[in-house]
Amino acid sequence: MTIAVLLKQVPDTTARITISGGVVDEAAVGKWSMSPYDEYALEYALQLKESGGADLIAITCGPARASKILTDAAAVGADSLIHVLTEDSGMDSSNVQSLLAAAIGRVGADVVLCGKQAADTNAGSTGPGVASILGFTCVGMVSEVSTDADGFIAMRMGPSGNEKVSVSKPCLFAFDKGSMEMRRPNVRGIMMAKKKAVETLTPSDLGVSLIDSRVSLESHSAPAEKPPGQKFEGASSVPTVVSKLRDEANVI
Amino acid sequence: MEVTIIAETTGDSLHPITAQLVGAACSMGGTPTVVCPGGIGSGEASSISGVNKIISAEGECFDSFDSRAWANAISPLCEGVVMSSSSAHGREVLAQIAAIRQIPVIQDATGLEGGIRITRPIYSGKAIETSVVSPPCAISVRQNSFESPGNDGDAEISTVNSSSDVGVSVREALAKANEKLDVSEADIIISGGRGMGEPSNFSHLYEIADVVGAAVGASRAAVDTWDEIPHGMQVGQTGKTVNPSLYIAVGISGAIQHLAGMRSSKYIVAINKDPDAPIFGVADYGIVSTWEEALPILKDELAKL
Numbered sequence A: 001m002t003i004a005v006l007l008k009q010v011p012d013t014t015a016r017i018t019i020s021g022g023v024v025d026e027a028a029v030g031k032w033s034m035s036p037y038d039e040y041a042l043e044y045a046l047q048l049k050e051s052g053g054a055d056l057i058a059i060t061c062g063p064a065r066a067s068k069i070l071t072d073a074a075a076v077g078a079d080s081l082i083h084v085l086t087e088d089s090g091m092d093s094s095n096v097q098s099l100l101a102a103a104i105g106r107v108g109a110d111v112v113l114c115g116k117q118a119a120d121t122n123a124g125s126t127g128p129g130v131a132s133i134l135g136f137t138c139v140g141m142v143s144e145v146s147t148d149a150d151g152f153i154a155m156r157m158g159p160s161g162n163e164k165v166s167v168s169k170p171c172l173f174a175f176d177k178g179s180m181e182m183r184r185p186n187v188r189g190i191m192m193a194k195k196k197a198v199e200t201l202t203p204s205d206l207g208v209s210l211i212d213s214r215v216s217l218e219s220h221s222a223p224a225e226k227p228p229g230q231k232f233e234g235a236s237s238v239p240t241v242v243s244k245l246r247d248e249a250n251v252i
Numbered sequence B: 001m002e003v004t005i006i007a008e009t010t011g012d013s014l015h016p017i018t019a020q021l022v023g024a025a026c027s028m029g030g031t032p033t034v035v036c037p038g039g040i041g042s043g044e045a046s047s048i049s050g051v052n053k054i055i056s057a058e059g060e061c062f063d064s065f066d067s068r069a070w071a072n073a074i075s076p077l078c079e080g081v082v083m084s085s086s087s088a089h090g091r092e093v094l095a096q097i098a099a100i101r102q103i104p105v106i107q108d109a110t111g112l113e114g115g116i117r118i119t120r121p122i123y124s125g126k127a128i129e130t131s132v133v134s135p136p137c138a139i140s141v142r143q144n145s146f147e148s149p150g151n152d153g154d155a156e157i158s159t160v161n162s163s164s165d166v167g168v169s170v171r172e173a174l175a176k177a178n179e180k181l182d183v184s185e186a187d188i189i190i191s192g193g194r195g196m197g198e199p200s201n202f203s204h205l206y207e208i209a210d211v212v213g214a215a216v217g218a219s220r221a222a223v224d225t226w227d228e229i230p231h232g233m234q235v236g237q238t239g240k241t242v243n244p245s246l247y248i249a250v251g252i253s254g255a256i257q258h259l260a261g262m263r264s265s266k267y268i269v270a271i272n273k274d275p276d277a278p279i280f281g282v283a284d285y286g287i288v289s290t291w292e293e294a295l296p297i298l299k300d301e302l303a304k305l
Ligand SMILES: Cc1cc2nc3c(=O)[nH]c(=O)nc-3n(C[C@H](O)[C@H](O)[C@H](O)COP(=O)(O)OP(=O)(O)OC[C@H]3O[C@@H](n4cnc5c(N)ncnc54)[C@H](O)[C@@H]3O)c2cc1C
Pocket: A013, A036, B192, B193, B194, B195, B196, B218, B219, B220, B221, B222, B234, B235, B236, B237, B238, B239, B240, B250, B251, B252, B253, B254, B255, B256, B257, B258, B261, B271, B272, B273, B274, B277, B289, B290, B291, B292
């Protein structure tokens, strides 16, 4: 079994997002991290690897700075690292999907784990799109996964609560918040990871020709400022707030 | 402009977002066809004003959720702009339909204008993206972002058999931790944080939720600290993104990752004993008080309405 995990580097959730000249100023981002759901995908990829003796390949697509998260993944146990190098971080989702699918095809993975949505795009298109290109079964909203006789057992959020599902290979799991946090690396892991080679590939190495996007960005803007709210002291103000909710806000 | 809407259902009926999608399609000058996966809700959908026609898509693959099978079965029925809810299921199916049809996909639109100009939050609401795309394309829409039209429609329903191979089978549906309304479906949400002190104190939130038909949510600190609070209740960056008319945060500090999931709520009420809690920065109505003092009064006042 060969496992691929898709990891994206995004501004840390605590980072300030500033806009300059109508676009998000990436140079002003103070800290970059692995997208939160991808951490769960990585943890469960490690567990699959440990239970099945498989090879785990971490893949990212992005600018040069992104290779840091591959090294972080190696520190906790990823076996090989692939960096699809692209300079355009605001690339059309279809291009990202084609590049990731090609990288997965190249390593011959039969199970892919990724996040349900990235903390920058907030989209949730990549996992399902990659699965579709590869013809893999796609399971989203996953919180756990383990191997089964000829496939996998996953826990996912269903229409009326959690569901345990069996999934046939080849397949892709898009992770929601998992039941287990990502393990922390130990010193030995960190030392080993520093020596681990990152294979850097360009779109043409992967035989992918990027398409001209039909989506054109007009602008990024700051979210509309809410008018400052009203603040009341003490529980005795509750009746006032309730009447305001009814008469001012009309929500109850 | 041809628009295909993928109906969203809850149980055996239509989710309110389906009508909102029709409203959104009409507002950008589209003529919507509604596809009902598994035929669910087709009667209801045909009465939504502005709907051109209904396709009741019947097939075995719709018995349970397998997004690839659904996308394969629905894609051939789509034309022009394909729209869905930006729920987890909606996004998953839509992204695969977009990949099959080789059309661009834009998720979680909160604004749409003819043309097509789309606005959507990115970076968990820390910025807004405006982009322009020409049909055909795929767009998912955030709940409560568009008005639903009336109910005086009478669109013709045609039944189509369309199915596809299934790769996911449900082994076991685990009983929901509570049979209550889910936060992603509620128009009013009351959420508790670590400030609730004990998980058993969430009973005060459930009592109020019962009075107004609200769902109960939680912060990550509450979900992570107490096993009794299931993670499906978590609101925020790594939980659910909600967009209700009213969000009441009780004993929640207002960390940036919590705000990421709820700041677009129409009205926000915060109850917190710390006057400097960041949650007051986004609250329309802030009450500086302990929940022990405030919640009993809140319950009585709401019961009086
Ligand atoms: C990558 C990442 C993702 C995250 N995702 C999420 C997420 O999805 N959702 C989320 O919520 N958090 C998330 N967090 C965690 C977040 O940073 C905060 O730790 C969390 O939201 C804090 O929860 P809280 O407000 O309940 O607890 P606290 O911060 O401990 O706040 C408790 C509040 O209760 C008040 N209080 C105490 N007693 C009372 C009383 N008797 N009456 C009234 N008020 C009282 C206190 O004044 C305080 O403001 C994430 C963090 C990271 C790093």
